[in-house]
Amino acid sequence: MSLWSEIHEQPEVLANLLAAGRSKAASAVLALGHDWSHIVIAARGTSDNAARYASYVWGSRNKFTVGLATPSLYGPYRTPPKLDDALVVGISQSGQSPDLVEVLKEAKRQGRPTMAITNHGDSPMAELADVTMTLEAGEEFAVAATKTYTTQLLVVALLSEAWSGAEDPDLDRVPTAVQETLDRAGEVEPAAKALVAAERAVVLGRGFNLATAFEWALKLQELTYLLAHPFSTADFRHGPLALVESGLPVLAICPQGPLLHEQRELLVEVSGKGAEVIVISSEKDLPGHRLPLVGGLPEWLSPLPAIVMGQLLCHRETELRSLDPDHPRGLKKVTLTQ
Amino acid sequence: MSLWSEIHEQPEVLANLLAAGRSKAASAVLALGHDWSHIVIAARGTSDNAARYASYVWGSRNKFTVGLATPSLYGPYRTPPKLDDALVVGISQSGQSPDLVEVLKEAKRQGRPTMAITNHGDSPMAELADVTMTLEAGEEFAVAATKTYTTQLLVVALLSEAWSGAEDPDLDRVPTAVQETLDRAGEVEPAAKALVAAERAVVLGRGFNLATAFEWALKLQELTYLLAHPFSTADFRHGPLALVESGLPVLAICPQGPLLHEQRELLVEVSGKGAEVIVISSEKDLPGHRLPLVGGLPEWLSPLPAIVMGQLLCHRETELRSLDPDHPRGLKKVTLTQ
Numbered sequence: 001m002s003l004w005s006e007i008h009e010q011p012e013v014l015a016n017l018l019a020a021g022r023s024k025a026a027s028a029v030l031a032l033g034h035d036w037s038h039i040v041i042a043a044r045g046t047s048d049n050a051a052r053y054a055s056y057v058w059g060s061r062n063k064f065t066v067g068l069a070t071p072s073l074y075g076p077y078r079t080p081p082k083l084d085d086a087l088v089v090g091i092s093q094s095g096q097s098p099d100l101v102e103v104l105k106e107a108k109r110q111g112r113p114t115m116a117i118t119n120h121g122d123s124p125m126a127e128l129a130d131v132t133m134t135l136e137a138g139e140e141f142a143v144a145a146t147k148t149y150t151t152q153l154l155v156v157a158l159l160s161e162a163w164s165g166a167e168d169p170d171l172d173r174v175p176t177a178v179q180e181t182l183d184r185a186g187e188v189e190p191a192a193k194a195l196v197a198a199e200r201a202v203v204l205g206r207g208f209n210l211a212t213a214f215e216w217a218l219k220l221q222e223l224t225y226l227l228a229h230p231f232s233t234a235d236f237r238h239g240p241l242a243l244v245e246s247g248l249p250v251l252a253i254c255p256q257g258p259l260l261h262e263q264r265e266l267l268v269e270v271s272g273k274g275a276e277v278i279v280i281s282s283e284k285d286l287p288g289h290r291l292p293l294v295g296g297l298p299e300w301l302s303p304l305p306a307i308v309m310g311q312l313l314c315h316r317e318t319e320l321r322s323l324d325p326d327h328p329r330g331l332k333k334v335t336l337t338q
Numbered sequence: 339m340s341l342w343s344e345i346h347e348q349p350e351v352l353a354n355l356l357a358a359g360r361s362k363a364a365s366a367v368l369a370l371g372h373d374w375s376h377i378v379i380a381a382r383g384t385s386d387n388a389a390r391y392a393s394y395v396w397g398s399r400n401k402f403t404v405g406l407a408t409p410s411l412y413g414p415y416r417t418p419p420k421l422d423d424a425l426v427v428g429i430s431q432s433g434q435s436p437d438l439v440e441v442l443k444e445a446k447r448q449g450r451p452t453m454a455i456t457n458h459g460d461s462p463m464a465e466l467a468d469v470t471m472t473l474e475a476g477e478e479f480a481v482a483a484t485k486t487y488t489t490q491l492l493v494v495a496l497l498s499e500a501w502s503g504a505e506d507p508d509l510d511r512v513p514t515a516v517q518e519t520l521d522r523a524g525e526v527e528p529a530a531k532a533l534v535a536a537e538r539a540v541v542l543g544r545g546f547n548l549a550t551a552f553e554w555a556l557k558l559q560e561l562t563y564l565l566a567h568p569f570s571t572a573d574f575r576h577g578p579l580a581l582v583e584s585g586l587p588v589l590a591i592c593p594q595g596p597l598l599h600e601q602r603e604l605l606v607e608v609s610g611k612g613a614e615v616i617v618i619s620s621e622k623d624l625p626g627h628r629l630p631l632v633g634g635l636p637e638w639l640s641p642l643p644a645i646v647m648g649q650l651l652c653h654r655e656t657e658l659r660s661l662d663p664d665h666p667r668g669l670k671k672v673t674l675t676q
Contacts (some may be wrong), residue, residue: 222578338600
């Protein structure tokens with residue numbers, strides 16, 4: 001199994017998850033009850049980016065205030081906060097990292113409801129949690145997470161649907177949107193070539209696709225060793241904008257939606273300063289190299305096809321740089337942090 | 339007024355804030371009451387890094403769960419989450435950015451208690467909030483925030499002290515610790531020279547000094563145009579570790595405390611791979627160039643002298659690179675994002 005094959009498995013694993021996950025999400029939501037008013041998520045790496053997505057989806061569609069945990073307070077410092085009124089969620093591919101397990105343990109000690117989102121239903125995190133949503137992605141062998149990220153996003157979306165109480169037909173279109181994205185893999189070529197000599201880049205997103213910016217940057221770091229720094233488009237204006245100069249790669253995700261205008265303005269501005277713009281969008285009227293955002297999904301589901309297009313760019317980039325996409329230097333599949 | 343003079347004003351403004359701020363913090367804490375069980379903070383840029391500090395300080399010392407707001411849901415998307423059981427805090431030097439003001443407005447609509455932490459007591463944010471803590475830093479003219487960041491940290495610390503109900507003599511030593519740091523400005527020279535040709539760097543911190551890593555990276559971006567990417571030491575192991583190669587600058591903040599062992603292990607590992615390590619620490623037994631962390635403060639207050647040492651390095655770096663520290667390209671003092 002290779003990174004390439006795992007990227008291409010995604011329509012199938014997403015379809016499987018959709019088939020099995022709806023009733024599981026409905027049961028999970030029932031079991032979690034209503035004895036909480038906000039959500040705290042503990043996650044690291046790629047899973048932390050799924051947590052970022054959850055904070056926008058559950059915040060916007062289900063009206064829950066979502067915050068990210070500070071795991072070091074639970075583990076090394078041994079000064080855990082009070083989790084009054086919180087639902088505590090752990091997201092982890094392996095379900096093993098001790099720092100995240102410690103957050104769930106403390107939540108249990110404090111009598112709070114807990115949920116695990118993991119690919120391993122027999123992991124320590126799953127065994128601890130009141131409720132577990134498994135990713136049903138099959139074993140992921142490549143070090144860089146791909147199918148476990150998109151299935152995490154879909155679990156987040158399924159839970160949102162279950163909390164809303166109404167079946168959402170847009171969800172059924174996710175596997176097709178991802179397949180259509182894979183079918184257009186060849187279109188990454190000009191952007192991949194434009195990046196090939198770069199050692200640094202910034203990656204911009206906001207709202208639902210802030211998660212995509214973070215995950216795309218992480219894939220670029222892991223697979224191509226490009227120092228890609230993700231920013232919220234709004235935070236970027238508060239300082240990092242000074243970085244922009246001729247030739248700096250500026251990557252962005254720009255779906256249709258209320259933020260498109262502001263993002264276009266920024267891309268036109270940085271393009272005018274000579275930045276090398278690469279943008280994932282369905283919108284044609286944008287500067288730079290365009291990577292297609294396809295499938296016609298509403299903005300809140302666009303992070304699924306968007307990151308798959310990002311994965312395709314990263315994979316092609318490893319080929320152009322003669323790197324091994326299946327064995328990034330210095331990394332292991334399961335990382336155990338305290 | 340220049341960046342250099344504002345960096346050097348810090349012992350004085352911190353001492354002034356300490357003199358005036360204790361009773362103000364006590365009144366603020368009284369006025370905020372106990373009708374909430376967690377805290378949501380809205381902030382951008384440097385103020386967002388102060389929010390990061392608050393999440394560790396208020397979490398660890400006062401046991402409050404602290405999360406960061408998702409401002410785009412309040413503004414552009416117009417789908418604000420329910421803020422049940424939350425105290426809502428805005429942090430902003432200018433108190434003006436519309437996206438942050440919108441979060442506080444929504445909190446008021448929902449009948450939640452609100453606090454503003456700002457340098458401008460007559461700003462829109464201050465006028466909205468139930469309670470305002472001003473930074474008492476005097477006007478900040480330089481685009482890159484320095485004294486308004488350290489005074490934000492001290493306000494966070496003063497509120498923590500007030501919530502704990504017991505005066506903490508360690509706070510009185512902050513201005514001296516910052517002065518001692520300034521007195522050792524000359525010691526940045528070898529590290530500043532080692533960085534002078536770099537275009538990219540990673541900056542590592544964890545726990546209380548995760549905020550320092552983010553703020554140091556932001557200053558490097560704004561002032562030296564170095565693409566500095568901050569990471570939690572733990573998150574760094576979950577993927578970005580692949581970035582490490584010979585010559586990559588790895589900056590870190592390593593105070594005494596329960597995380598020192600793990601941080602030392604990582605620095606030894608990356609140093610073995612040829613990374614150019616620069617570390618702010620009081621600990622001598624670490625690889626790379628050492629910038630002194632002085633003042634003998636407990637770990638939770640170390641972010642104040644630590645970031646001042648980071649500011650000194652950035653300022654020296656602008657001189658070595660012949661850049662203008664008072665007018666970073668592309669930036670204005672007040673940034674208004676929606």
